Amino acid sequence: MKYFAIFGDPVEHSISPLMHNYLFLHSNIKACYSRVHLKNGADLKEMFVKLKLKGANITVPHKEDAYLACDEIRGFAKIARVVNTIIYEDGKLIGYNTDADGFVNALQEFEGIKKVLIIGAGGTAKALAHRLIDEGVNITVLNRSKDRLQYFKKHGIDCYSWDEFNVDKTDLVVNTTSAGLSDENLPAPKELLERILAQTSYVSDIIYGKTTSFLKLVAQKKIPYKDGLDMLVHQGALASYLFCDKTIPIDDITDLLKKAVLLK
Ligand SMILES: NC(=O)c1ccc[n+]([C@@H]2O[C@H](COP(=O)([O-])OP(=O)(O)OC[C@H]3O[C@@H](n4cnc5c(N)ncnc54)[C@H](OP(=O)(O)O)[C@@H]3O)[C@@H](O)[C@H]2O)c1
Incomplete structure (x- = not known):
């Protein structure tokens, strides 16, 4: 079993567990995703390791602390110095940012x-x-x-x-x-x-x-306006792609996450 979580303060509002658990269930992946209410961003790494997580998302207000918690930063997060996704790989915490691409993918109709x-x-x-x-x-x-x-x-x-x-x-x-x-x-x-x-x-x-x-x-x-739900789905799909070691096509993940948020 692989364990994943979202860290934030507040974190009760997050529907990331719904999205990722739906994907795991419908893709026959033995994994579980939960919420962690983290008050102090400086404790992120310790909590991540203690909970034996394979990966995590980070939400308000800890994304800059998440950048500092990582052993290695990949892709766009290197420029922004802000991390919303962490993967545990060979004993290291690897940081990514999927928010920005998720936002751009969600804006297509404007x-x-x-x-x-x-x-x-x-x-x-x-x-x-x-x-x-x-x-x-x-x-x-x-x-x-x-x-x-x-x-x-x-x-x-x-x-x-x-x-x-x-x-x-x-x-x-x-x-x-x-x-x-x-x-x-x-x-x-x-x-x-x-x-x-x-x-x-x-x-x-x-x-x-x-x-x-x-x-x-x-x-x-x-x-004309939109709220953050499409961004959530797209950033979540990019994170899930990393959680699943890139074994499931991103479009299939996005479709499943879109179905999941309809359950809310
Ligand atoms: N839809 C999605 O997928 C998605 C993805 C990422 C984030 N989000 C949402 O984006 C928001 C920000 O997240 P973050 O991680 O960037 O947070 P953050 O780093 O903690 O930054 C919070 C920002 O909000 C401002 N702020 C807080 N309370 C305010 C108030 N009452 N009036 C005016 N400004 C206020 C702060 O301004 P000061 O400098 O003045 O304190 C700061 O600029 C959260 O609501 C989060 O849930 C959604």
């Missing part, structure tokens, strides 16, 4: 995206910013605190806190904050969001499983 405003400056914002820049997209980051903007400044990415931001026309606004995840908070002051929404064609909130206060506001403005 056409002509050349300019994106990312709200939030945490681990996921970093990964999405780098991935979208790779696609030739112009990125601006808006965040509550100034501290987290240092990273984006260092990488030459336009970034602002609420009080210094001048609203401009954009194709897509993405909420990557955890505001709204387990509360009814908006990701920025309502008056600022109203001005931002007046100048965008599309909106994405990467939180899934609920209509956040932000998406309720977006719906009132009749702007």
Whole structure:
């Protein structure tokens, strides 16, 4: 039996166990996937080893700690320095990032995206910013605190806190904050969001499983939007592909995970 888990704080909202266990069941893989409520990201490696995991996903707010916990980093996670998937291989923790590709795969129905405003400056914002820049997209980051903007400044990415931001026309606004995840908070002051929404064609909130206060506001403005469920499926499919040692085709995994989330 192989064991997998998702680490986060909070983690109760996560439907990753539903997705991955459904895949294991329908692919005759002897494995089990559970949730671990981890308060301190610095304890991640110790917990991973203690639980004898073959692999794990990492969610809010531990993705940057996950990068530090790994013995080796592969692929896109090397650039973003943010890890959401860990595989145990030959006694080492190998870190990957599947969020950014998952996000891009989930965005297909929004056409002509050349300019994106990312709200939030945490681990996921970093990964999405780098991935979208790779696609030739112009990125601006808006965040509550100034501290987290240092990273984006260092990488030459336009970034602002609420009080210094001048609203401009954009194709897509993405909420990557955890505001709204387990509360009814908006990701920025309502008056600022109203001005931002007046100048965008599309909106994405990467939180899934609920209509956040932000998406309720977006719906009132009749702007096309999507929540984070498709991103969850696509990042999960890429993670599962690694969990299953790349033995199952990614399209088959994606189809099974899409079926799994319908059970919710
Ligand atoms: N759908 C998916 O597959 C998927 C994948 C990845 C992540 N997510 C979701 O993405 C969100 C962020 O995850 P993460 O790992 O990037 O988190 P993180 O690294 O902890 O970053 C959190 C960000 O949210 C901001 N924030 C928190 N509370 C806020 C509030 N009340 N008002 C305004 N800003 C606030 C923080 O701003 P400060 O700097 O001011 O603190 C920070 O920029 C979570 O909700 C997570 O569930 C979804």
